[in-house]
Amino acid sequence: MCLCKMTDSIQVLNLQNPKGFVATSIQDLGVQENSESIYWIKSFNSNEVGEIIRVGNDMIVIVNVGTNGRVSLMKQLPKSVIADIVNYEDKTYIVSLEQTGHEEYGVSLYDMSSWEQVLDHNHRLHYASHHGLPEQISCFLAHRSGKIVYKIVVLSQDYSLQLIHKTGKIAWRRDEFMAYPTAVEMVDLPVSENQAKFEDEFGSHDDNVMTMFVKRVKTQLSQLQTFVIQQIQKLRGVKHHSVVIEEGGDDDDVDDEEDLLRDEFSLHKMIVMATTPGKIVGMRSINGHIAWQHFVPELNPFDRFGKEKVILHVQRTTAHFPHLPQCVVLGKNKVSGRAHVFAFNPINGQRISQMPVGGLHLPYNIVQSFLLGEWDKDFMKPLILVDDSYSVHTFPSTAQSFVTEQSFNIYMYVSDIDNGMISGYRIIKQQNKLVADNVWKVNIQNQRQNLKITSIVAKKANEHIHSQGRVLGDRSVLYKYLNPNLIAVVTQGEEPATSQQKAYPVINIYLIDVITGHIIFHDNHRKAQGPVHVIHSENWVVYNYYNTKQRRHEMAALEMYEGKNQSNSTVFSSFTAPHQPLVMRQSFIFPLPMYTMTTSDTEKGITAKDIIVGLKNGGIFTLPKAFLDPRRPLAPTQETQEEGTLPYIPELPVHTEGMINYNQTLYHIQGIHTSPTGLESTCLVLSYGLDLFHTRIQPSKMFDVLKEDFEHWLIASVVLSMLVASFITQKLASRKALNRQWK
Amino acid sequence: MENMNCIFLAIIVFLGSISLALSEAIDAEIVDEFKVEGKVEVVSTTNKDWIANTQVNVEGGLFVGHLRSDGSFVINGVPSGSYVVEVINPTYMFEPLRVDITAKGKMRARRVNYLQPAVVKTVHYPLEFRDRRKANYFQKREQWKITDFLFNPMVLTMVLPLVLIMILPKMMNAADPEAQKEMQSQMKALNDKSSLPDMSEMLAGWLGGGASTKSSGSKQNRKR
DSSP states (O other): OEEETTTTEEEEOOSSSOOOOEEEEGGGGTOOOOOSOEEEEEEEESSSEEEEEEETTTEEEEEEEOTTSOEEEEEEEETEEEEEEEEETTEEEEEEEEEEETTEEEEEEEETTTTEEOOOSOOEEEOOGGGOSEEEEEEEEEEETTEEEEEEEEEETTSEEEEEETTTEEEEEEEGGGGSEEEEEEEEOOOOHHHHHHHHHHHOOOOOHHHHHHHHHHHHHHHHHHHHHHHHHHHHTOOOOOOSOOOTTOSTTOOOOOOSOOOTTSOOEEEEEEETTSEEEEEETTTOOEEEEEEOTTEEOEEETTEEEOEEEEEEOTTSTTSOOEEEEEEEETTTOSEEEEEEOTTTOOBOTTOOTTOEEOSSOEEEEEEOSSOOTTSOOOEEEEETTOBEEEESGGGHHHHHHHGGGOEEEEEETTTTEEEEEEEEEETTEEEEEEEEEEEOOOTTTTOEEEEEEEOOTTOOOOOSEEEOTTSOEEEEOOOTTEEEEEEEEEEOOOSSSOOEEEEEEEEEETTTOOEEEEEEEETEEEEEEEEEETTEEEEEEEETTTTEEEEEEEEEEEESSOSOSSOOOTTSSOSSOEEEEEEEEEOSOEEEEEEOOOSSSOSOOEEEEEETTSOEEEEEGGGGOTTOOSSOOHHHHHHTOOOOOSBOOOOGGGBTTTTOOOOSEEEEEEEEOSSTTOEEEEEEESSOEEEEEOTTOOOSSOOTTOOHHHHHHHHHHHHHHHHHHHHHHHHHHHHHHHO | OHHHHHHHHHHHHHHHHHHHHHHHHHHHHTOOEEEEEEEEEOOSOSSOGGGTTOEEEETTTTEEEEOOTTSEEEEEEEESEEEEEEEEOSSEEEOOEEEEEOTTOOEEEEEOOSSSTTOOOEEOSSEEEEEEEEOOOOOOOOOOOHHHHHTOHHHHHHHHHHHHHHHHHHHHHHSOHHHHHHHHHHHHHHHHHTOOOOHHHHHHHHHHHHHHHHHHHHHHHHHO
């Protein structure tokens, strides 16, 4: 038996005499419901036999499929969202959840033979709408003091699991959607209003001294006001009331959350996570509590390189008061496969104005999307969407004129994964519309090896690079080749077997400039197998692969330099860039297999970089980038010692002191996200996958903040005692001198 | 006749294809799968808590095994090849071992050597894992100790002489007056003895010394 969604009918096929499906429409069974959809819940065959079907959003129909293939209606439960059949003490009960109000469900327990309610009074529970509809329930019944009590486990559309017991109270809830992340981003929290007004004074373009002075006085008065109020409140012992939108009705975790404001060193961030069931959630990074949630079931992820991903961009950060911050999530529509966007404020989770509840369904398929590097006058970076006819759209659509102005500068690329082709485009205006115009094509296919592009990695857009070059041992400078338009492309294939040798896998890595299509570098690894994990940052690329001949994992490091002279010290342009930068490469042996790897990120790029590796043995290991330096010499000389490069040892040291998750084992890590903080020495690390783990790392130790156990009192006391001692000795000495004079 | 030949040919081809198909089917079923066995022991403690959260990973999670209550494990379904078997436990560290399984099912266990993969140092099979050491995740924070301060060379060169200068005179004053007089006389003698001819005195003596002796001599004469 199966359900046909198009005709809203139940199709029955007799397996003994298969003659074809016999359809019975729902209406035939007497169900008065103009339903949009029918959904099969489960079948039961204990004392009674039948099927439970949900019709539309709020009707449960229990049908029986007879031996002759006829479908007969057993019971209709209006207003029910889900039901289950339970056998208890030789009786069969139907337990169902009914919609009794907005975000409220009632539990009903019917005896199947008599169809009467067993539970005596109303059992209502609060069921938030962002869980979607319940998909399955499972019920356990027991007798207690003459009454029937139940424990119901509800699995909802957003993969969350809840237990209902007693009089409809929720005992616990597990939000399992967090184990299926598709995109993660960390957003700074906004500064307090006073602080923002203060900064506004400096940002204003008023040249008038009087207005600035008046503004300054006003802001300081308001600051004084808040300070006085705070002091009074502290004295009274009144805690701040929560500004954060907490889930209403949650008895268990209504703790006194602090306001979502930026703290001193910007260590507290808002983690925005998009997940597979279409749940978009904002969590505080300090304690992992969920601040807000959205359920957008029509937003499905793209399937790219074998992984499910949605595209999550921060269009406007919180640094531009009074403009609200904005994030946008781009995915595929569940039904049509066309683009589906959902934009919201990442701090309080509210949808931006004119955004419908389920997200905006756009009428075209997406070929490429990216965030423009420039922001418009409202500090918003428009999201550029290119559809399959290569015409260019923007989100928000009001930014079209701004993009048109900037179009001379916009280049993009589209890769054909299966055929090994990358094409570059520029945006031009054609008959009042923006289109993408093909500029170059690069064919990196090798038909014999059947290469497929397995990953394309670009640099992080907001990365800061502190130094332009590297100081060598003889005090000369080796300038770095810093090309922001470079992508690292990895292709994998297999060399077919010949009479002399067996088939073996190959890996190619290319560094391609996206604007000109120029291949800066190409390397080939024979007998090397993926999965290839690539990190591309600053002027280096580090990638990891498995060497099938030597049966070990290896890490290769590439560094690009321009040479002793810098070609352009102000602005980089791909058209005038040096064609063949000096590429230094070296490979090392990495003893353990890994899930993923990434690099640490700090605000100004002064701190040394750490490579953060998610190992398959459950640890997250940080390795300083200095170990993966292609300039590590085989035989250290005076010069290299001055430079500070470690001598070359083929094996990279992996030890437990470098595991940042100490004894908290983390398996199935899907990705690691790093984010800078206000402190230059500190970087936030969030690992997501089956579990979420968040910590801070200090790649160069904490050089900008005094450590916690800094002995202020000891030093103060030593200084004071020295002062006192010097006074006393002075007095003693003068007394002695005086005495001697009198002798 | 021709028909017979045709049929005969057809039958042979048919039989041939069937046998091929069968052999392929047989080959497909006999993708030999073997099992990896071993035992994990922790000698540092006697309580068995570590067994519950220990996992045996073959080739980074391709095959996973858990331990029985006596610490032994069996991982089934492993095809032939060479694998690195490691025991993962958050508190104890174990050395990984490499297991080579031939197509016939012969097992060989050897130490893992990434630098020289061809070097074979066989190890007893069924595998035996013993804990090497406890996993140490934290570095000790640098503490300020009084000994660091006292043994610092700068402190020794500055503070110690200061102390000696202060203490020694006190010790000398503490002695009784006679001893003091003795010491003073000793010091004088020392001082006189060490009246090595001072350069300037010598020169003065040569050049202008005659005048002083003369004057002293004349003074003496006058007194007489």
